[in-house]
Structures are given as structure tokens and as C-alpha cells.
Amino acid sequence: MIIELDGYFHQVLLTGKKCSKQQLKQKYLEAKNLTTDIKDLPALFCSLHKFEVLSNDEHIKVDYVIDTDTDRIYSPSY
Template structure:
């Protein structure tokens, strides 16, 4: 599973175990709660849920996008 974390200051790709949108939302909210600085969110998420950060490439097809500005999780169009 590949997730894009999209925010005002960064775009990051993470890869890890497949989960549902609902499970991903719970994981995101927990990681956000434990994050002091939003730029650290990908690192906290990876440590908590054993995901890995991969090189960002806009051509990679992602399963979900997490928009940290609006807290929305959606399927890319």
C-alpha cells in the first residue's frame, strides 16, 4: 500500500501494510496527536505503524492521499 501525505510544506510517500480507509484515518489521527510539529508526522507515522518513506515521484500511483491541511483522506482521482 502506498500513501501520499500532502501538506502545505511537504509531499511524502509512505509504503506499508494494506489497511482500510477507516483504519488509515484512525492511524493518522493517532500519529497527529503524538506529533509536535506537522513536518514530523511522516516519521511518527512510520515509527508507529512500520511504514517506510520512499522517494517522492508524482508518477507513482497511490492508494490514499492524506491531506494534512484539511485532515481529509481520499482516493486520488
């Protein structure tokens, strides 16, 4: 599963074990609640949930986007 964390301070692609949108939301909220600086969110999310950072490639299709500015999670349309 590939997700994109998109926000004011970062735009990061992450890969990890496939999960539902609801499970992803729970993982995101858990990481967000544990971080004191939003800039640390990608690293914390990865360490908590066994995800890895991918190099940014605009040709990679992601399963979900997490907008960290609005806390919205959605599937992009291609």
C-alpha cells in the same frame, strides 16, 4: 499500500501494510495527536505504523492521499 501525505510542509510518499480507509484515518489521527510539530508527522507515522518513505516519483499511483491541512483522506482518480 502506498499513501501520500500532502500538506503545506511536506509531500511524502509512504508504503506499508494494506489497511482500510477507516483504519488509515485512525493511524493518521493517532500520529497527529502525538506530534508537537507537523513537520515531524511523516517520521512519527512511519515509526508508529511500520511504514517506509518512498522516493518521490510522479509516476507512482497512490492508494490514498492524506491532506494534512484539512485532515481529509481520499482515493485519487487517475
